[in-house]
Amino acid sequence: MDSIVQFENVGLRYGTDTETLSDISFTLFPGRFYFLTGASGAGKSSLLRLLFLAQRPSRGLIKLFGTDAVTLPREELPALRRRIGVVFQDFRLVPHLSAFDNIALPLRVAGVSERELQQPVAETLDWVGIGERASARPATLSGGEQQRVAIARAVISRPEILVADEPTGNVDPDMALRLLQLFEALNKLGTTVVVATHDLHLLSKVKNAQMMRLDKGRLSDPTGALRYPPRPGDAGQGG
Amino acid sequence: MAFFTLPSAQDRGLIPEGRLTGPMPWVIAIMMFLTILAAAAGLSVRASADRVNADLAGRVTVQIVEANPDLRAEQAGAAVEALSKIRLVEKVEPVSETDVEEMLAPWIGSDGLDDTIPIPALIDLDLNGPATEANLDEIRDLLTDIAPAARIDAHGSWLKPVFNLLKSLQYLALGLVLLLAFATSATVLLAARSALDTHRETIDIMHLLGATDGQITRLFQRRIGLDAGFGGAVGIIAALMVLFFIAVQMGEIGSGLLESGLLRWHDWAILALIPIGGIVLAMLTARVTIMRALRKML
Numbered sequence: 142m143d144s145i146v147q148f149e150n151v152g153l154r155y156g157t158d159t160e161t162l163s164d165i166s167f168t169l170f171p172g173r174f175y176f177l178t179g180a181s182g183a184g185k186s187s188l189l190r191l192l193f194l195a196q197r198p199s200r201g202l203i204k205l206f207g208t209d210a211v212t213l214p215r216e217e218l219p220a221l222r223r224r225i226g227v228v229f230q231d232f233r234l235v236p237h238l239s240a241f242d243n244i245a246l247p248l249r250v251a252g253v254s255e256r257e258l259q260q261p262v263a264e265t266l267d268w269v270g271i272g273e274r275a276s277a278r279p280a281t282l283s284g285g286e287q288q289r290v291a292i293a294r295a296v297i298s299r300p301e302i303l304v305a306d307e308p309t310g311n312v313d314p315d316m317a318l319r320l321l322q323l324f325e326a327l328n329k330l331g332t333t334v335v336v337a338t339h340d341l342h343l344l345s346k347v348k349n350a351q352m353m354r355l356d357k358g359r360l361s362d363p364t365g366a367l368r369y370p371p372r373p374g375d376a377g378q379g380g
Numbered sequence: 381m382a383f384f385t386l387p388s389a390q391d392r393g394l395i396p397e398g399r400l401t402g403p404m405p406w407v408i409a410i411m412m413f414l415t416i417l418a419a420a421a422g423l424s425v426r427a428s429a430d431r432v433n434a435d436l437a438g439r440v441t442v443q444i445v446e447a448n449p450d451l452r453a454e455q456a457g458a459a460v461e462a463l464s465k466i467r468l469v470e471k472v473e474p475v476s477e478t479d480v481e482e483m484l485a486p487w488i489g490s491d492g493l494d495d496t497i498p499i500p501a502l503i504d505l506d507l508n509g510p511a512t513e514a515n516l517d518e519i520r521d522l523l524t525d526i527a528p529a530a531r532i533d534a535h536g537s538w539l540k541p542v543f544n545l546l547k548s549l550q551y552l553a554l555g556l557v558l559l560l561a562f563a564t565s566a567t568v569l570l571a572a573r574s575a576l577d578t579h580r581e582t583i584d585i586m587h588l589l590g591a592t593d594g595q596i597t598r599l600f601q602r603r604i605g606l607d608a609g610f611g612g613a614v615g616i617i618a619a620l621m622v623l624f625f626i627a628v629q630m631g632e633i634g635s636g637l638l639e640s641g642l643l644r645w646h647d648w649a650i651l652a653l654i655p656i657g658g659i660v661l662a663m664l665t666a667r668v669t670i671m672r673a674l675r676k677m678l
Contacts, residue, residue: 195588197678215678216592223590233585250591294589 143207144168145302145333146192151201153187161187162358165201169335171301174328176344177337179355185337186230186306188355192335193227193304194218206301223251226300226332230307232291234279240290241266241275247298265293269323285312292323302333309340321346404571404604405611408564408658412615415560416654420623420643422553423650428641429546436535438470438507440519443500446529455527456501462526468507468518475502500531511536561661568604568662572669575600583674593674601666608662612655619651 146169153162162184169175179185190196191203194210203210205221213221226247234243241262248258266272269289271282279287288308295303303324309317317340325347328334336343344352354361442459446452456474463472480499488497507515511534523530536543576583583596627642643651 193588195678215675218678219587219590219592222588227588233581235582235585246586247589250586250589250595 143171144204145171145206147202147204148191149202151191151198151203153184153191153196154199160199160358162191162198162355165360167353167360169302169333171333172328172331173333174325174347174350175333175335176347176350176352177335177355178339178341178344178352181339183355184358185339185355187358189227189304189306189335189337192302193225194222223247223298224301226295226298226303228288228291228295228303228305228308230310232279232287234287234290234294236279239276239278240271240282240286240293243279243290244293244297246294251298261297265297269293270319285316288312288316288320289323292320296323296327296332299330300332302335303327305334305336307338308336309338309343317343318346404567405607405614407567408608408611408662409614409618411560411564411567412612412655412658413618415557415564415658416616416619416651417622418553418556418560419654420619420647420651422550422557423643423647424641425546425549425553427644427647429543429550431640432539433536433543436539437510439535440505440507440511440516441533441535442503442505442519442523442527443531443533444503444527444529445498445500445531447498449498452498452501452529455529456503458526459523459530460503462522463503463505463519466518466522468509468515469505470508471504471506473504473506475504561658564658565661565665568608568665569669571607572600572604572666573673575603576670576673583677587677593671596674597667597670600670601663604666605659605663608659609655612658615658616652616655623651 146167148165148167151162151165152160154160165188177185177188187196191198192205194205197211201211206224208221210218210221235246238246244265245258245262248261263272263275266275269292271286271289271293274282274286277286279290282290292305292308295305305324308320308324312320321336321343324334324336338344344350442463444452444456444459446455460472460474463469477499480502484499505519509515516532516534519532520530523532579600586596623643630642
């Protein structure tokens, strides 16, 4: 099977500090569900930023959909980014736009007409269970509702990869489970899902999910994805 | 062309509809007001120069400076006859002695000319073209034999210093217009940078959702274009009111020189184009500024 993401000896350094990520190598395959775990500060968010093209690595090779994302001219990045859905840790909703308009944003960016985007946006709002809050602005939504708007925005354009950074960090356990079910549903439709979390309890909730664990900027298993359940040495990485 | 492509109604909502750029519309209004006044002054001076030049460019006076009245009359008659025959001269008009006396009356009184004072005979000419050195030489050559006492004066040459002054004033007005255009660009540049900083978070999100630099730029360009349009409209209305007021006052004075400075229809067209030019300049400045800033982001 062709890989959808390939990292080879990737390193990331901010300024002159020591490397935040070192020697990261892994391969992700289409249609799979991946967890990225590790303690706070282990480099999960930095790795995801490389994955959704918010950052270029200091060294190494990153291939997305078979394209070298490291040397790709920046004019060609938007087309690649449109194939990736992102749920940010802090949601990053546009504050002056309604829930509907936030969710419609990726479609508008992609040039979908207003007539064509009405139905999918309404359906996605219903899918995440906030259909009645379509016209609400983010400031008037609860944390869980904002999280669901962020997820709806990430999936509205049916991305090939969905990247979620601590998507359950701000919601109660029931809501966390429901969000995870949304990701699973999307995964069953063929989307590759990568969820960064420090909550190891979530890992058991998704069957056939694979896990990568980061420790101080390095993958603890340099060969790549590990199958859940984690090995005894992987336990206790939360916090 | 991408420069003129506007974002859709929904895309416009990505940037809040409140004024993006703070006092920029009012600063642009002041710039436009001053630019239009400077341009109007320059155009008025040019209109005046053109009108005076059109009146004088082909006008020449031949003086027969001969003390002997009989010989003077003989040479004047011969000169009139010869000048009437050449194609270069459209009209030959000998100035009568009465007219000459009237012209000299302020200096020598109105009792008539004393025969002891030799007064030159004057012949006014309208040429079929400007009084260039070549044309004047042709007339000189013609009169050398038949009126050796003839002196030829092009009216335009008397006003050469005035024309030079008018030209300098035109360049001054043009310089002011260019300076104000530069200041307008600088204002827009600062406003665009400020708007970028204010909306950086939205821009980051749009980038990560796959928006291109062009899509993001168009949002700001439109907003700044609207603000510049507002400023341009206020500026031209205020400037037209001032110009109208001045035109009425110039008309009341009734001076030929002042009236010669009244703007022509194409001068008004140029003034009307200034706000449009201002809007285009503002949008272009915004586009370049924002595109450059976006290129520094990933």
